[in-house]
Amino acid sequence: MSESSEQAGWEEGLTRRDVLLKGVAAGGALAVGGVLARGAYARPTAAWIAHRRAASATLFVAQNGDMQNLDPFTSSADTVTGDILTNLYAIPVTFQLDGTRNGARFAQSTRFRGQIASGWKLSKNRKEIVFAIRKGIKFPDGSPIDAKAVKLSLDRCLDVKAVGSFLFSMVGLTAKDQIDVLDDGHLRLSLPKPTSLLFGNMAMFYGSAVMNPATVKQHATAADPTAQGWFKTHAAESGPYTLKDWNVGSGWTLEANPHFWEPARTKTVQFQVIPDAQQRELLIRSGKVDLALGIPIKDVPALRKDADLNVVSLPTRAVAFAGFDVTKQPFDNKLVRQAILYAIPYRTILREVLHNQGVQLKSPIPSGTPDSDFHFWHYGTDYDKAKSLLKKAGHPRGFSTQLDIQTGNTIDEQTASWIQQGLQKAGIDVSINKQPSAAFTAQLQAKKHPFWFSSSSWISINNDPLYHLYWLFDQSCCTYGNYLNPKVRSLIKKWVNAPLNDPGRIAAVRRAQKIIVDDAPWIFLFQTPQIYVTRKNVKGLVFYPTDLFLRYQYFRKT
């Protein structure tokens, strides 16, 4: 696999399995490819210069909120900030690009290509991986991005002990001495056991953003050796864009990084914070902005009628489910949970809440993730069956309960109301309890909601079925409903690091889904769509199904 086609070449690449199996063989080829690539970039080609000239236009974006904490390693995972961090920081490996579907180009979610790395080589025992760092690449200030800079960034990630370091600990990367600089151009990671999760866990800024070590050093203090305070509002970029200015509360501007090695087709991206969705729609319809984010699903049909707009609504792997605390009455009774699953108007919710844009979720593993299987689903809207199950469970007259949701989210409020109406028909009286986000989240993480719903509860950033099940049904952090099935957990534990195509692993994933669907720890509801609205003359939208963030370098205006 040569990395010589730098810009958005829609190359077909290797799967993770291929990487693992053929890694050794590919190593040599990569070294050659790296040399070729370096040659190409030391002398800019005519095409590259033309790209540069074309990249003069400014892309105007209406965003729904302001950025928050800008430190890539401690970022709170809000979508506005994540979108920008993705464009400010380069990472060792990123996703390969795929074909075009539903009006958008797609990126892969399980196949990788180098970004800062020009290639990689896996040892025979598959426990050591050596990354070759792309030769001659630089930070915006002109200092080199070498193996040492990458190590310092990974070290910092381990130091701040936030999201990234937990993703690393999952693959066994927990100590700085597991990260070795072999020379300026090579970095080695030593892992305690082979794992298929490494690249998926690395392919986001959370742990892998490469930060300019000079900037980190300059702003580190004795009390704050990793300069977390400074990086909340500043960046040390390495990616396609730099943060040119930030007018807090109003907007910010990204400027193409002159030293980034893949040409950006849009030189400047200007973001305006437009909190009101109706106004974002007026702005895009009037042509005052080129791209509008955070457009409500309900407005998609009307916007589609506007000939000047390109409305892209794409299925995501975000799982929307209502959870039960399976240790609390009456939800500790499997029959009660199953009865509830028979009392949900699934089709109505898809039609009325998602305006037929979403996918009904019929397994804990969403469609779009390898080995997701909806065949174990045996529920449906059947109020009589719900009633008979309730009777069998010892609740012939139903019961009363409370559904916790967050305030301010229309989809959540509407879905909760349909759940309420459905359960009413089965004799269960539901009151809806709206909470501010901080209160809702605190209670969620403390696993204290007896019955809750949030449409934005989960998307797995590594598109691996067992990674997904690990966080939601095994790991202590996110088993919000205290559903810990020993059989499921042993399957996850046994197979989580095995290659994706291992038949034993595939069987284990299917088995786990069958058990979970039958146990009904959730009301499986839907997979929310992601919506982008652009003007017709804006090309180059690339959809990254893993993180849903945009890569502005591909956009261009015609």
Next chain:
Amino acid sequence: MKLGFYAGRRILLLVPVLLGVTFITFALTRIIPGDPIALISGPYVSADRKAEIRHAYHLDRPFYVQYGHYVDDLVHGNLGTSIVSGQTVAGELSRRFTATFELTTVALLFSVLVAVPLGILAALKRNGWVDGVSRVVGVAGISVPVFWSGLMLSFLLFYKWKVASPPFGRIDPQVGAPRHLTGFYLVDSLLTGNWAAFRSAFAAIWLPAFVLGFSVMAPIMRIARQGMIEALESPPTTALRALGAKPASIVFRHSLKNAMLPVITMIAIVYGYLLGGSVLVETIFSWPGMGLYVYNSIASSDFPAVQGFILYATTMYVVVFLVLDLLYLALDPRVKY
């Protein structure tokens, strides 16, 4: 000199008031359920690490220790750092205060310029057509919700007829903010002679100011009308009439001053209320002011931000009412300090 002494004493009295307010706010933000650390750290972060972060913000200490830290910081002029955004609260407040202050002032100016003359005219020609119109305007202002009028006017004036500028907030981002002197874009652009910025800032402010001003017009108008009626029916006015004073002189020289006293009180109340920021108008017009900031801070339990805001709002109220009392001194000879 006496006036200076009076004002000084009022400002000193501010200290215990604010201390009381900080205590109540502090207690309330801690009682309301919600954990900002859970929100900012996200699900992946371990409980141990969350405890460390909580410790860094002193959130694991007893209530009185936390309060002690807070007051100590306050005395040193430090309002703290927002847990969610990482921006200093003082910086955010000053930035957003100027935005809200500018919008509110223009809105109120418009409101007063329309409401007071309308109120007086209505009082003079009671139950005439002016009275009828003012009543309709008043009822409309109070009963039409601003999220509706704001969106409708934006749709018609910006999108359909293209006479209003796009809802980009305080200024067209292409023009850019004028050089920072006071933080008020209209003032700064005038002072620096930056006409492009002035035009853009004015084009951005008039519609939100109109929507906001319209919504608070009714109480000012009603009070002006009521005050004028009372002044016109008062015994001194009857005496003036009997003495043969000209109607214009009765209205402008004698009654207006009396009628204005309650109006000024009402203006101060409305002003104090608006300075807290109008969440709806600011949201609709992307105005980077106080309202939306506070709303988001409360939802995310961002303690330092909420505390800073309430401290600020209290100070504003007290200052506005101090100015009001001083105005009374000038207008009402009965009032002496």
